[in-house]
Structures are given as C-alpha cells and as structure tokens.
Amino acid sequence: SQLNNFSCSGSSENAPLKAKFHYREGSVDGVVYQLNDTAYVKAEDGKPDYIARIVEFFETSDNEPYFTAQWFYRAEDTVIKNHSGLVDNMRVFISDVKDDNPLDCILRKVNIAQVLPNVDLAEKRKEIPSCDLYYDMKYTVPYLTFSNIDNENVKIESENNAEKSDWSLLDLYSGCGAMSTGLCFGASISGIKLVTRWAVDMNKYACESLKLNHPETQVRNEAAEDFLNLLKEWEKLCNEFIFKPLESAASDEKADDEEPETQSDFEEFEVERFISVCYGDPNEQKKPGLYFKVQWKGYDSNYDTWEPIEGVSECKDAMRDFVTKGYKEKLLPLPGQADFICGGPPCQGVSGYNRFRNQKAPLEDVKNKQLIVYMDIIDFLKPKYVLMENVVDILKFAGGFLGRYAVGRLVSMNYQTRMGMMAAGSFGLPQFRMRVFLWGALPNQNLPAYPLPTHEVVSRAVIPTEFEEITVAYAANENCKLANAVYLKDAIKDLPAVNNDESQDERNYGTTPITDFQKYIRAPSGKLYDHLPYKLNKDDYERVCKIPKTKGANFRDLPGVIVKGRKVEWDPAVERVLLTSGKPLIPDYAMSFVRGTSTKPFGRLWWDEIVSTVVTRPEPHNQALLHPLQDRVLTIRENA
Structure with a gap:
C-alpha cells in the first residue's frame, strides 16, 4: 500500500x-x-x-x-x-x-x-x-474569487439576516444617489429592507438633489478623507458621552463642579446648543480639525458659527446633549453600524482621458488617493458588505495595479471578494458603459453573485485579456435567449425637437411613446423635464450646423481636409475655412486628437447606434455627442 x-x-x-x-x-x-x-x-x-x-x-x-x-x-x-x-x-x-x-x-x-x-x-x-x-x-479563477471554504469540519456561523428589519447603507462618492438607490431596489427583491442612512459627496448640487429625493438620508457635502477623520472623532465623542462607565462620568461631573467657573471665552456669547459637527476647515482659515456649529443664546440662525472643539470643550452639557441626540438618530455611523458601503472612488488618475497618468506609482498620484481613503473607511467601519464600482481602466492601467490593490486591501481585512465586469447595455440601456464591480462580504455573510445579462449589446470596448475571467456572461454551452439590444432610437426618438439655446425646463411630451423603453422611462405625471442641451458657444454652434445629418458624419466632412487611410490631413488645395468670428472652422485640436486618427470630434450619433459612455461635460470636441438630426448635443434628459 x-x-x-x-x-x-x-x-x-x-x-x-x-x-x-x-x-x-x-x-x-x-x-x-x-x-x-x-x-x-x-x-x-x-x-x-x-x-x-x-x-x-x-x-x-x-x-x-x-x-x-x-x-x-x-x-x-x-x-x-x-x-x-x-x-x-x-x-x-x-x-x-x-x-x-x-x-x-x-x-x-x-x-x-x-x-x-x-x-x-x-x-x-x-x-x-x-x-x-x-x-x-x-x-477560484472565475471572477477571481476569494471565498469561504466548503468544509464540513469547519463551520462558519452565519448571521441570520432575516431577523434584522432594516439594513443601513453608506453611499460614498454618492453623486445624486443612483448606485445606492439601485441597491435598495435590488435588496427589496430579496426581502431585505436596505435604507441609505448616510451619503457623502464633494458636489453640493448632487448633495442637494440626493437630499431632496431621500429626506431620510444624512447627506454630507464634504471630502471623504474629512468624513473618515470625523468618524474617528465621533467614536471618541460617543465613548466619552455615551459608553463611558457611569462611575467615571459621575466623577467627571464632580470634578467639574469643583472647578471655578471660567466663562471668559463666552462673556458676550453663550452657547445655546450645538447643531452640527464636521471635520475640515469650514471657516476657510487653513486650520483643519473638528468643528461644531454653534447656535448662540439670544441670537437667530444668521449668527450661527463653526467653532473648533478647543474653543467649546468646556461646554460639556451642550456637547453631551448633541452627542446623545446624534447617537440616537444615527447622525454618523460607528464601527459595525453600517451594514453596507457602496461607492465608486474617483478615477481620474487612471482614466483614459487623463494624458498625464502615473504609470510607475499610481497610488502616489493624488487623483488616485480616494481608493485608499475608500478602503480606509471600510477598514474603520467594518460593514457586512462592500460594493465598489469603477472604470475598466483600473484593470487596464499599469497592469491592473489599482484593481489588484483594491482586492488586496479587502482580503487583508478578511473579506471575501468577487470581481466582475458588466456593461450597462447588457441590461437594456442604449449605451455600452462597461464597468468593474468588486464585491466584499464578511466571512459570516453569503458572497453575492452577479446578475446575468438580459439583453444583447453592441460591444464598444476591449476587455483586458488577463481579466477575461471576470466578464459577467452566460457560459458558452448555455442556451439562453436575450432580448434585442436597445439603440438610440428606442430611447429618445419620441422626444420633441429642441434648439441649442432651449431654456424650457418643463413641458408636455406632445408625442406618443412607441418602444417599451420609452414607455418605461416616462414619469407618471406625463411631464417632460430637463429636455435642454448643454449650450454650445457661437463658434461650436456654427461648426455643428455644418456637420451633415447623416450616419457617421463628423468634422472630417467639413471642407479643407482629406483622409489618407485612418489619418486626417489638411487639404493643401483648399484654403483654410474660417468662421464668422475669424477662427478656423476646423480647430487644430480636432486634427491632432489621437494623432489624427479619431472620428469623434463633432461627430453625430445615429439612430441604430449606442452611446459608449455618458460624460459629465458634454462638449463635442473629443466625443461623438451630436443629435442625429438636430444641431445640438444631447439634452440632459436624453443623456439620462
């Protein structure tokens, strides 16, 4: 033997x-x-x-x-x-x-x-x-997954999630809250009531929009690193005023009683109460730290001020009242209180639109710092679940340096992880928009799978060969019937015509929806909102008006250029055409973009196409964003 x-x-x-x-x-x-x-x-x-x-x-x-x-x-x-x-x-x-x-x-x-x-x-x-x-x-190689071991000899006690009535979610880099809203909808299908308790974003307009739609959410307009520092200070405050042993608290009160009253700092102003707290530099004096917003006794809200903790540390009663109230209302999450954290750390440091990317040390680029901050927040709060979203370039750039870092951080914290790549078009949208999603789950939780595609999609991106295993798709031997791809005509052809200088924010449709997508996307009120485009300047508008209304039209169809192979060149036989302003009809940047090989500048979309990715600033200088038949870029509503 x-x-x-x-x-x-x-x-x-x-x-x-x-x-x-x-x-x-x-x-x-x-x-x-x-x-x-x-x-x-x-x-x-x-x-x-x-x-x-x-x-x-x-x-x-x-x-x-x-x-x-x-x-x-x-x-x-x-x-x-x-x-x-x-x-x-x-x-x-x-x-x-x-x-x-x-x-x-x-x-x-x-x-x-x-x-x-x-x-x-x-x-x-x-x-x-x-x-x-x-x-x-x-x-396991499929979806590059780290997960619990299926072993009868070693049992991991799973938490009974059914006993928990509400799950709390923290949305980082929230924007207007689309990601958290979608997660809450999806969780409800599984019988889980997921509620966005907290949201953080730098853009004040996005925060205002989110608060308007989700009044129950604590929305914070601040940098994520300031939010992390605030969480650490909040834990200290709760330890002092909420969790401190009663004997110790009584001893402190007795010591306070024995101290002579010193109110020199407040001879003119007396603290009525604290109404908010933040970490940063709210007074813009280059003195970052923990600040309380103070309502002064005898004065209205016009006199409210942000005061550093050092200046109000003697106001123990007011501080205790504020912290106690904040703790009960879950003003901020303590470790273990956020069941779910989602977010997409800003990706400018790896984006293909950034020509100055740091290939050798991506994490030293300040534009990539938020990935570290995101993971530090997870490390501090220890949520049950994490879902991170980002551009595919985190896997393409520098050998996938940032994507690998994200997985490494989660695994080092003992999270199960799973990485998947999904295109929005695979789920019935008229844009491709491939994104990477990274799941994290505590050992006592089930590691979620990814939803499989529902629609055919027009592919518009190259998948990194090394990461082919994370493409979310049906197996090659699975026989499945997907719905037809959704194109631009299916989404926006029912919308009324508007001009470049349109200013009407609310109107009636005046048309009948034809496709299922058009019927689904219309508001119940029947009103059409935000159907106005990013207004082009006079020069760009004049250029757009000269772009033919045909499929594939772009700046190359304007007079003064010739195309040799894939590259555009100036036509030596034609004098350079000028605009009314005296500037050239075809700008130099259009000719030099991607070394003269790109057809995107001032490009028209067409009805049987999709949009690759909706961008924040919809200028037509390096993206095909023009309406098929109208002299303008797509409107806010069309982009949405």
Missing part, C-alpha cells in the same frame, strides 16, 4: 494518465507521505516552490509513480500579485485546481493549518496554531 519513487520523468503528460494501482501513502527520499499531507513541490528554476495537498497516490500503466496535487495559492499567485505585501506572508489560499505530477516532484513536508476567517485580525492571530502556513479561504 506504499508507493515509492522510482526513476521519474519529472513532468506530467497532457493526456489523462491511466492508473494501474492506487496507494494510501508514498515515499520520497526516505520520507513517507500520507494522503492529505501538505508539501512543497518542485517549481521552475528561480521560482518559489509550489504548495500542494496530496489527494491521491497512483502508479501509471507505464509503472511510473505519480501523485495528484490540490494546489494552494500564495497571495502573489492570485489577482493580488504585486500587492501581496498587504497579506500576511504565512497566509495561503486553497484552490479547486488539481492535477497529476511525478512523485519525485515532492520536496518536503510543510505544516499548513486551517483556521476560521475572522474580520477581527487580533483575535484571528490568537487562533493560529503553531504551523508553517495557514489558510482560511479558497481562491
């Missing part, structure tokens, strides 16, 4: 091996290995040895000794790659990958312990027994 290492070839064949005998143990260089032992396995020269569990010993029909290995991954062997330093170097990840190898590839035994995953890293370290390596998750 023991398999000894004979003279082996040192490599396994691609063809399936036929086993003549199976064994319970094997011997390599005098060392006996049992089934389910773990061992280092010979790797290529210059590479670290592989790590495997021995799940089978057998002798082939050619009398060669072999073993079947179930492989472990180190962090650097996974999608995390060059961010493996984020993960404990003793930690490895079991896989479902198994293959057959010559017995003499086994080098030596390694002691690998299985431990329970635990988001409390300090507690987890206490539970790790004496060992060489340990594992608490498995890694």
Whole structure:
C-alpha cells in the first residue's frame, strides 16, 4: 500500500494518465507521505516552490509513480500579485485546481493549518496554531474569487439576516444617489429592507438633489478623507458621552463642579446648543480639525458659527446633549453600524482621458488617493458588505495595479471578494458603459453573485485579456435567449425637437411613446423635464450646423481636409475655412486628437447606434455627442 519513487520523468503528460494501482501513502527520499499531507513541490528554476495537498497516490500503466496535487495559492499567485505585501506572508489560499505530477516532484513536508476567517485580525492571530502556513479561504479563477471554504469540519456561523428589519447603507462618492438607490431596489427583491442612512459627496448640487429625493438620508457635502477623520472623532465623542462607565462620568461631573467657573471665552456669547459637527476647515482659515456649529443664546440662525472643539470643550452639557441626540438618530455611523458601503472612488488618475497618468506609482498620484481613503473607511467601519464600482481602466492601467490593490486591501481585512465586469447595455440601456464591480462580504455573510445579462449589446470596448475571467456572461454551452439590444432610437426618438439655446425646463411630451423603453422611462405625471442641451458657444454652434445629418458624419466632412487611410490631413488645395468670428472652422485640436486618427470630434450619433459612455461635460470636441438630426448635443434628459 506504499508507493515509492522510482526513476521519474519529472513532468506530467497532457493526456489523462491511466492508473494501474492506487496507494494510501508514498515515499520520497526516505520520507513517507500520507494522503492529505501538505508539501512543497518542485517549481521552475528561480521560482518559489509550489504548495500542494496530496489527494491521491497512483502508479501509471507505464509503472511510473505519480501523485495528484490540490494546489494552494500564495497571495502573489492570485489577482493580488504585486500587492501581496498587504497579506500576511504565512497566509495561503486553497484552490479547486488539481492535477497529476511525478512523485519525485515532492520536496518536503510543510505544516499548513486551517483556521476560521475572522474580520477581527487580533483575535484571528490568537487562533493560529503553531504551523508553517495557514489558510482560511479558497481562491477560484472565475471572477477571481476569494471565498469561504466548503468544509464540513469547519463551520462558519452565519448571521441570520432575516431577523434584522432594516439594513443601513453608506453611499460614498454618492453623486445624486443612483448606485445606492439601485441597491435598495435590488435588496427589496430579496426581502431585505436596505435604507441609505448616510451619503457623502464633494458636489453640493448632487448633495442637494440626493437630499431632496431621500429626506431620510444624512447627506454630507464634504471630502471623504474629512468624513473618515470625523468618524474617528465621533467614536471618541460617543465613548466619552455615551459608553463611558457611569462611575467615571459621575466623577467627571464632580470634578467639574469643583472647578471655578471660567466663562471668559463666552462673556458676550453663550452657547445655546450645538447643531452640527464636521471635520475640515469650514471657516476657510487653513486650520483643519473638528468643528461644531454653534447656535448662540439670544441670537437667530444668521449668527450661527463653526467653532473648533478647543474653543467649546468646556461646554460639556451642550456637547453631551448633541452627542446623545446624534447617537440616537444615527447622525454618523460607528464601527459595525453600517451594514453596507457602496461607492465608486474617483478615477481620474487612471482614466483614459487623463494624458498625464502615473504609470510607475499610481497610488502616489493624488487623483488616485480616494481608493485608499475608500478602503480606509471600510477598514474603520467594518460593514457586512462592500460594493465598489469603477472604470475598466483600473484593470487596464499599469497592469491592473489599482484593481489588484483594491482586492488586496479587502482580503487583508478578511473579506471575501468577487470581481466582475458588466456593461450597462447588457441590461437594456442604449449605451455600452462597461464597468468593474468588486464585491466584499464578511466571512459570516453569503458572497453575492452577479446578475446575468438580459439583453444583447453592441460591444464598444476591449476587455483586458488577463481579466477575461471576470466578464459577467452566460457560459458558452448555455442556451439562453436575450432580448434585442436597445439603440438610440428606442430611447429618445419620441422626444420633441429642441434648439441649442432651449431654456424650457418643463413641458408636455406632445408625442406618443412607441418602444417599451420609452414607455418605461416616462414619469407618471406625463411631464417632460430637463429636455435642454448643454449650450454650445457661437463658434461650436456654427461648426455643428455644418456637420451633415447623416450616419457617421463628423468634422472630417467639413471642407479643407482629406483622409489618407485612418489619418486626417489638411487639404493643401483648399484654403483654410474660417468662421464668422475669424477662427478656423476646423480647430487644430480636432486634427491632432489621437494623432489624427479619431472620428469623434463633432461627430453625430445615429439612430441604430449606442452611446459608449455618458460624460459629465458634454462638449463635442473629443466625443461623438451630436443629435442625429438636430444641431445640438444631447439634452440632459436624453443623456439620462
């Protein structure tokens, strides 16, 4: 019943091996290995040895000794790659990958312990027994997933989510709240009442819009890093005024009573109450810190001011009242109170529109700093679930540096993770808009799957080869019937004509919806809102009026240029045409954009096309944004 290492070839064949005998143990260089032992396995020269569990010993029909290995991954062997330093170097990840190898590839035994995953890293370290390596998750290639291990011997206690009536959500970089709103709708289908309790965004107009639509939400118009600092200060305040032992609080009150009253700072103004709190520089004096908004006794709200905590620290009663009220109303989340965090950290540092990207050290670029802040907030609040959204460039840029960092941070915090890439067009929208979504889930939660496509879509992007496994799609052998793709005509052809200088914000449709999309998207009131375009300046408007109203028309159809192959050039036989203002009809930037190969400047969309991605500033200088038949860019309503 023991398999000894004979003279082996040192490599396994691609063809399936036929086993003549199976064994319970094997011997390599005098060392006996049992089934389910773990061992280092010979790797290529210059590479670290592989790590495997021995799940089978057998002798082939050619009398060669072999073993079947179930492989472990180190962090650097996974999608995390060059961010493996984020993960404990003793930690490895079991896989479902198994293959057959010559017995003499086994080098030596390694002691690998299985431990329970635990988001409390300090507690987890206490539970790790004496060992060489340990594992608490498995890694699978589809969707580059880190997840709990299916093992009857080790049970992870799952939280009973059905017992929780409301789930609290924090929407970071919220904009107007579209992502959190969609998540709340989706959660309701699963019988979970998810409520957006908090939202954070730098844009005050987006915050005003979100608050108007979601009055129950605590909307904060501030930078995410200021919000993180505020959360840390809020926890300190709650510890002092809410969770402090009663004896300690009574002792403080007695000490306060013994101190002589000093109200020199408030001889003229006396604090009535605190009405808000923030971290930052609300008075714009370059003095960032914790501030309270004060309502002064005897004065109306016009006299409310932001005061640093150092200036009001003696007002204990007012501060206790404010913190107590804020704690009861969940003004801010404490660790463990936010069940769900969603958001898309700003991506300017990796966006293809940014010509000055830092390829060598992306995280040193201030434009990418928000990804670090986002993960720091997750680390502090420890939500049950995380959903991050971002542009595909986080996987294309610098070898996927930022995408790998995001996964590494979550795994280092002991979150299960799953990465998927989905196009909006695959779910019935007339734009492609491919985005990356990263799930995170605590070990005691189920790691969600991604919704499968419902519609055909016109592909408008290149998927990074290394990340093909995360494209959300049906398997090649699955027979499914998808709905027809939705095109521009299906979405906006029912809308009335408007001009470049349109100013009417509300109107009647005056038309009948034809397609299912048009019927679905109309408001119940029957009113048409925001059907006005970004107003072009006089020069751009004059240029747009000269673009033919045909499919594929763009600046190349204007006089004075010729096209050779893919590149546009000036026509030497034609004098440069000028606008009424004296500026050139065809601007230099249109000719030089993407080294003269782009057809996007002043390009018209067409009815049987889709929009690749809706952009924030809809100028036609480097995007095809013109209405098919009208001399203007798409309106706010058409873009929506």
